[in-house]
Amino acid sequence: MIKGLSEIMTLKETAKYLKTTREGKIPAVKIESGKDNKVIIRVPYDQELIRKIKTVSGRKWNPQGKYWEVPYSDGLIAKLQNLFGENLFIDPYFYLIPLQRELSIRKYSRKTIKSYVRYNRDFLLFAGKKSEEIKNEDIKKYLYYMVEKKRVATSTLNIIINALKFYYGEVLGKEFIYEVKRPKKDKKLPVVLSKEEVHKILNAPSNIKHKVILMVVYSAGLRVGEVVKLKPEDIDSERGLIHIKGSKGRKDRYTILSQTALKILREYYKEYKPSKWLFEGARKGGHISTRTVQAIFKQACRKAGIKKDVTVHSLRHSFATHLLESGIDLRYIQEILGHKSSKTTEIYTHVSKASIASIKSPIDTIFKERKP
Structure with a gap:
């Protein structure tokens, strides 16, 4: 536990105190957890409080964020408590360092x-x-x-x-x-797109980058967090594989690289010339965000006229289901998807058209035998 934290007011007392500060009776000094082991200190424009913060060693003013930064140390909280007293408010986030x-x-x-x-x-x-x-x-x-x-x-x-x-x-x-006992899991089945619906979605984007992202997700059965972190060297065109690194559970795996996806990937590569990340984001040196990919998928669904309640992950579900329907062994599908347990993969047997649609309803037999 961080030293000095036990002497600080409870959160209910803090909430009451903050209400007082909002009414202008007490200027609040707020402490938050920052990046790179830094503590953010927000000090209102009060000469006495500013004078006090300037006595803290290692403090640095951040002009963009308009706050002070101080390197975290075990005795920092107690020191700030003594310095600011009742003016000090600690964000609960800070308890969790x-x-x-x-x-x-x-x-x-x-x-x-x-x-x-x-x-x-x-x-x-x-x-x-x-x-x-x-x-x-x-x-x-x-x-x-x-x-x-x-x-x-x-x-x-x-x-x-x-x-x-x-x-x-x-x-x-x-x-x-x-x-504390765990609740029973909901037994919900994934929403699966037909091959025709997938075709419409993948053909919807006019932007080649948007198109190839969705094609790679479906053709290889990727999670959205996996596709955004792909690097050019992860595409092994010689062996027809995609190397997924540090995925869920910090596991590496290989999945299939479709020739159709590879063809458009090469067109995309010539046009965009990505370096660090296969799909670079708007921020220099960063990859495209999962939120952006979700937006691309949503726009493609709207353009394709898809009414089902689906997300990018539905492409992964559809990929697995379509493989199962084409006769691929469940064990291979488990390996491609990176599932730890075969029980996770078995859910696709419940949504496979091959296993359900082949069953004839009794009503068909009844009406066939008793034609009017």
């Missing part, structure tokens, strides 16, 4: 770190307590609130439980968290 560090050390993905911190921050705001004051009952109330009021899906609820268990169990060493 030990959680961020532990997740980073264990090589969790940026996406997982972001979601674990977000849900723990949300929980602290809900409970109105400091981390060391949390009891099992607080967690149960929060989970009940997320189910009954927020109507979160079972998958989201499991992520929340994982986030709380990791912080309170792994980081803070509390055992009570393990008493």
Whole structure:
């Protein structure tokens, strides 16, 4: 636990205090967690408070963000508490620096770190307590609130439980968290596009970059987070493979490279000449964002006249289903998709046209035998 944190007011007291500051009675000094082990300190225009912040060693003014930055150290919180007293407000996000560090050390993905911190921050705001004051009952109330009021899906609820268990169990060493029972998983089937619908979607974009991104996703069964992180050297045209690196569960794998996708990839490469990333983003040196790819897919669906409730991930579902329908063994599909368990891949047997559409309804037999 960060030193000095136990002396700071509870979150409920902080909320009450912030209301006072908004009414202009007390100017608030806000502390937030920044990048690269930095602490962000937002100081209002008050000569006395500015004079105090200038006494903090290592502080640096950020003109773009209009805040002060200070390198984090174990004694920093207590020092700032003594310096600013009742003017100090700490964002609950700051309580979770030990959680961020532990997740980073264990090589969790940026996406997982972001979601674990977000849900723990949300929980602290809900409970109105400091981390060391949390009891099992607080967690149960929060989970009940997320189910009954927020109507979160079972998958989201499991992520929340994982986030709380990791912080309170792994980081803070509390055992009570393990008493929380997990909900039963929703047995929802994926939405699958027909081959005709996929053809319409892939032909919809007029921009060759947009077209090739969607083609690569479908033709190789990629996750959206995988396609955006592809590099030119990941495309092995000689062997007809795509090398997926550091995917879900930090696993590498190979998937198929279609000749149709390769042909348009070469056209795209000649026009755009990508360097670091196969699909570069608007920001120099960065790759295209998953949000942008989702927008490209949504626009393509609208242009193609697709009415189904689908996302980019539906192309991956459709890829797997179409492979199964064409007679490809489920074990090979599992390998291509990078599924850890065969049970995950087996879901496609429930949506495969080959296994369902071949069954004739009894009504067809009835009316065939009894023609009017």
